[in-house]
Amino acid sequence: MTETSRKRRWVLGVESSCDETGVALFDAESGKVVAEALHSQIALHAPYGGVVPELASRDHIKYGLRLIDQVLHEAECAGQDVEAIAYTQGPGLAGALLVGAQLAASLAFAWDKPLIPVHHMEGHLLSPLLADPAPEFPFVALLVSGGHTQLMRVDGVGRYELLGDTIDDAAGEAFDKSAKLLGLAYPGGPLLAKLAESGNENAFAIPRPLLHSGDLNFSFAGLKTAVANVVRQVTGTALPGRGAVSLPQPVLPFDHPQRADLAASVQAAIVDCLVIKTLNALKKTGLTQVVVAGGVGANSRLREALTAEAAHAGAKVFYPQVALCTDNGAMIAHVGALRLAEATRDYAVNVRPRWALSELRPVNL
Numbered sequence: 001m002t003e004t005s006r007k008r009r010w011v012l013g014v015e016s017s018c019d020e021t022g023v024a025l026f027d028a029e030s031g032k033v034v035a036e037a038l039h040s041q042i043a044l045h046a047p048y049g050g051v052v053p054e055l056a057s058r059d060h061i062k063y064g065l066r067l068i069d070q071v072l073h074e075a076e077c078a079g080q081d082v083e084a085i086a087y088t089q090g091p092g093l094a095g096a097l098l099v100g101a102q103l104a105a106s107l108a109f110a111w112d113k114p115l116i117p118v119h120h121m122e123g124h125l126l127s128p129l130l131a132d133p134a135p136e137f138p139f140v141a142l143l144v145s146g147g148h149t150q151l152m153r154v155d156g157v158g159r160y161e162l163l164g165d166t167i168d169d170a171a172g173e174a175f176d177k178s179a180k181l182l183g184l185a186y187p188g189g190p191l192l193a194k195l196a197e198s199g200n201e202n203a204f205a206i207p208r209p210l211l212h213s214g215d216l217n218f219s220f221a222g223l224k225t226a227v228a229n230v231v232r233q234v235t236g237t238a239l240p241g242r243g244a245v246s247l248p249q250p251v252l253p254f255d256h257p258q259r260a261d262l263a264a265s266v267q268a269a270i271v272d273c274l275v276i277k278t279l280n281a282l283k284k285t286g287l288t289q290v291v292v293a294g295g296v297g298a299n300s301r302l303r304e305a306l307t308a309e310a311a312h313a314g315a316k317v318f319y320p321q322v323a324l325c326t327d328n329g330a331m332i333a334h335v336g337a338l339r340l341a342e343a344t345r346d347y348a349v350n351v352r353p354r355w356a357l358s359e360l361r362p363v364n365l
C-alpha cells in the first residue's frame with residue numbers, strides 16, 4: 001500500500017459552532033485521531049461575561065485555516081490526500097457555523113473531496129466511543145453541555161430516543177450563571193468546580209428541582225434565583241420586595257469566606273439532579289451502560305458521584321477523555337468517519353443553528 005492510499009481514509013473535521021475552533025484528522029480505518037488542533041476563544045469573550053457571537057465568527061475566520069494547515073502539516077498529509085471533510089452544520093451560533101461550513105465547503109471544492117455535515121451533539125454523544133474501554137450499543141447517554149441537558153437511549157449511530165430534557169436552562173448554563181453570581185469569570189463552570197473543592201456542600205440549601213417529578217426531565221432556571229438570594233442574604237443586600245420587577249444582579253465579593261461553600265452547595269445540587277435522573281433512566285430502560293458527554297461531563301464531582309451510584313445499581317459509566325468533553329474537532333471528524341457513506345459533492349453552504357438529534361438518519365455499521 002502506498003503512503004497516499006494509506007491516508008485515503010482520513011477524514012478532516014472542522015468544529016466552529018460556538019467559542020472553540022477545533023480541527024482534527026481521523027483515520028476511519030484504525031478508528032484513531034491522527035492529529036488535532038484547538039483554539040479556545042475564552043480570553044476573547046471573558047471581558048464580556050459570555051460569548052459575543054460576532055467576535056466568535058471573526059475569530060473562527062482568523063484561526064480556521066491556520067489550524068487546518070497545522071493539522072495537515074503535523075500529519076504530513078496534503079489536502080488532496082484526505083478522504084472527505086466533515087464540518088459542524090449545527091446546532092450552534094449561525095455566524096460561527098457559517099464560517100466553518102464555508103471553509104470546509106471551499107476546501108472540499110478546491111480539493112475535489114466530498115463533504116459531510118455533522119450534528120454537533122452527535123459529536124459529543126459518540127465521543128465516548130473513542131475512549132478505551134468504549135461502550136457498546138445500546139446505552140443511555142447523559143448529554144450535558146452549555147446548551148443541552150438531555151437523556152437519550154442510544155441503540156446505534158443515528159438511533160436516538162429522547163428520554164428526558166431540560167424544560168428551561170441547561171446544566172452548563174446553571175454552572176455558568178451561578179459562577180457569575182459568585183464573581184467568577186466566563187465560562188464559570190470549571191472555575192466554580194475548582195472553588196467548590198475547598199467548600200462544604202451542605203452549607204446552603206439549594207433546591208433540586210423536579211427530582212421527584214416521576215419523569216426524566218430537568219429544570220435548572222430556579223437555581224440562579226436561589227443562588228442570587230443566598231448572595232443577597234450573606235452580603236446583607238435587599239431581597240426583591242413584592243412586585244419588584246428586577247434588582248441589579250448581586251455578586252459575592254471575592255474575599256467572602258463562604259464563596260467556596262456556596263460553590264460546593266450549588267455544584268452538589270446540579271450533580272444530584274443529573275445523577276438521580278440518569279439512574280432513573282437506567283431503571284426505565286433496563287440498560288446497564290451509561291455514557292456522559294458534553295462540557296459538564298468534565299466535572300469531577302459529577303464523575304465520582306455517577307460512577308459510584310451507577311456501580312451500586314450494577315451499571316457502568318463511560319466518559320470521553322476530559323479533553324474530548326468540551327468542543328473539539330476530533331468528535332466531528334469521528335462522526336464524519338462513521339457517516340462517510342453520506343458524503344456528497346454538494347457544496348451549497350447550509351447551516352442549521354437549531355437541529356434536533358432525533359432528525360438524524362440511522363447508520364448501519
Ligand code: KG4
Nearest residue numbers: 145146147172189190295296298299326327
Ligand atoms: O460542550 P461544551 O464545551 O460546549 C457546548 O456545546 O455548550 O460545554 C460548555 C459548558 C459550559 O457551560 C462550561 O461551563 C461547562 O460546559 N463546563 C463545566 C466544566 N467544564 C466545562 N461545568 C462544570 N464543571 C466543569 N469542570
Ligand code: ZN
Nearest residue numbers: 124145326327
Ligand atoms: Zn459542545
